[in-house]
Amino acid sequence: MLWDVAVIGGGMSGLVSAIEVKRNYPEKSVVVFEQLEKVGKKILATGNGRCNLDNMTARENDYNNPSFVSFALNKFTSQSNLVFWESLGLLTVSDSEGRVYPRSNSAASVLDLLRFETENLGIEIIFEKVEKLKKEKVFLINNHQAKNVIMSCGGCSSPSQGSDGSGFDLLGKMGHTITKLSPSLVQITTDTKFVKTLKGVRVKGRLTLKEKEKILGISEGEILFADYGLSGIATMDLSRYLVKAKNPENTKIYLDMANDLTEKEILSYLFARQKNNPSLECDNLLSGILPKAVGKVILKKLNIFPGEVIGNLTKNDFENIVKTLRNFDFKVTGTKGFNFSQVTSGGVDLREVDEKTLMSKKINGLYLAGEILDIDSRCGGFNLHWAVSSARLAAELKG
Numbered sequence: 001m002l003w004d005v006a007v008i009g010g011g012m013s014g015l016v017s018a019i020e021v022k023r024n025y026p027e028k029s030v031v032v033f034e035q036l037e038k039v040g041k042k043i044l045a046t047g048n049g050r051c052n053l054d055n056m057t058a059r060e061n062d063y064n065n066p067s068f069v070s071f072a073l074n075k076f077t078s079q080s081n082l083v084f085w086e087s088l089g090l091l092t093v094s095d096s097e098g099r100v101y102p103r104s105n106s107a108a109s110v111l112d113l114l115r116f117e118t119e120n121l122g123i124e125i126i127f128e129k130v131e132k133l134k135k136e137k138v139f140l141i142n143n144h145q146a147k148n149v150i151m152s153c154g155g156c157s158s159p160s161q162g163s164d165g166s167g168f169d170l171l172g173k174m175g176h177t178i179t180k181l182s183p184s185l186v187q188i189t190t191d192t193k194f195v196k197t198l199k200g201v202r203v204k205g206r207l208t209l210k211e212k213e214k215i216l217g218i219s220e221g222e223i224l225f226a227d228y229g230l231s232g233i234a235t236m237d238l239s240r241y242l243v244k245a246k247n248p249e250n251t252k253i254y255l256d257m258a259n260d261l262t263e264k265e266i267l268s269y270l271f272a273r274q275k276n277n278p279s280l281e282c283d284n285l286l287s288g289i290l291p292k293a294v295g296k297v298i299l300k301k302l303n304i305f306p307g308e309v310i311g312n313l314t315k316n317d318f319e320n321i322v323k324t325l326r327n328f329d330f331k332v333t334g335t336k337g338f339n340f341s342q343v344t345s346g347g348v349d350l351r352e353v354d355e356k357t358l359m360s361k362k363i364n365g366l367y368l369a370g371e372i373l374d375i376d377s378r379c380g381g382f383n384l385h386w387a388v389s390s391a392r393l394a395a396e397l398k399g
């Protein structure tokens with residue numbers, strides 16, 4: 001059979017683009033090729049099972065290549081994506097930071113409604129890994145044929161959910177350039193001398209990634225200590241900047257655990273504690289502003305004996321405590337890698353794709369959507385926003 005449109009990859013961007021093609025062109029036959037035993041496996045894992053499917057504040061500057069995403073984002077805004085979701089029957093809610101979730105609070109609802117609509121529209125799903133793709137007069141896809149192809153195979157992140165990087169191999173063989181691929185939105189491994197004892201403890205703060213003296217990036221939010229290093233949303237966001245490092249082993253993370261306070265405020269807090277309770281053991285000095293375990297680690301780093309009473313601490317001790325609290329440094333050793341990362345930094349070189357149609361400039365009739373392109377963003381619904389908006393643009397088949 002010669003299909004009008006073959007979508008390769010049944011993840012978020014593949015399912016949305018298949019639905020949109022069929023809605024735009026009801027007469028066209030549409031097939032989705034998915035290598036796993038079911039479509040949309042990754043969708044179920046997103047947002048800790050809640051699927052943070054969009055962000056109402058998403059703008060071009062939230063992405064690594066603003067000028068490329070600009071057209072798609074202006075045409076398919078978050079607002080318009082919500083209308084798309086509503087058309088499937090999915091009601092959504094958004095929080096104070098613009099993060100959009102299904103009203104049911106369940107990622108399964110998102111996948112169910114996508115599946116119901118593909119069935120409703122008569123979209124065929126073939127569970128088969130695409131291993132051969134070439135263009136002659138038409139596209140040859142394994143033993144199938146199609147007039148147009150939408151590539152939506154994702155990147156290399158979380159390969160257990162299907163995105164094993166095979167889309168890059170297929171496109172590489174067809175002459176596309178694939179930029180450097182690295183795990184992004186991923187936990188960062190560091191020297192563990194101080195973090196080990198803090199496993200499972202969370203703080204809020206600001207992280208700065210530096211290569212020697214050069215700042216590579218800054219993120220704010222929750223930091224979760226782990227026995228291998230740092231996790232939590234602020235860490236995942238910071239991991240995006242590691243790709244900027246010439247030598248990642250020369251990078252350090254500086255954690256400010258009091259970015260909401262001035263140094264003066266922290267110092268006067270410490271002096272007040274000393275005045276009010278001079279016989280209190282140092283162990284408890286920071287208990288009012290940080291988890292106790294973190295306070296203890298700060299003192300350990302400064303070699304202050306935990307059993308010392310705070311009445312014996314000097315102004316110099318307090319200044320050192322403030323410095324450490326605001327600038328706790330961790331030597332970066334790497335990341336947890338693609339198996340744990342949420343997105344892939346790098347992908348199909350954007351210079352080879354028309355940003356107004358998402359059609360390849362090298363192969364007529366080949367469209368690209370979602371993470372397979374060299375586009376990524378931070379946590380908060382921005383990556384699924386791109387998956388959906390780019391899928392809707394590709395589905396116009398306007399090349």
Ligand SMILES: Cc1cc2nc3c(=O)[nH]c(=O)nc-3n(C[C@H](O)[C@H](O)[C@H](O)COP(=O)(O)OP(=O)(O)OC[C@H]3O[C@@H](n4cnc5c(N)ncnc54)[C@H](O)[C@@H]3O)c2cc1C
Pocket residue numbers: 008009010011012013014033034035036039040041042043045046047048051052053054128129130131152153154155157158161162163164165166167341342343369370371372380381382383384385387
């Ligand atoms: C744990 C986790 C949580 C996340 N949470 C969020 C979140 O809450 N909000 C957010 O915005 N983003 C989140 N992300 C990122 C987001 O899920 C991705 O950016 C998005 O799913 C990318 O969509 P995609 O369709 O381009 O690729 P994918 O979702 O990776 O889908 C690609 C599909 O193609 C199939 N495929 C690949 N190669 C082939 C082949 N050769 N033949 C046939 N089929 C193939 C795969 O099996 C897969 O089903 C999360 C990611 C992870 C891993």
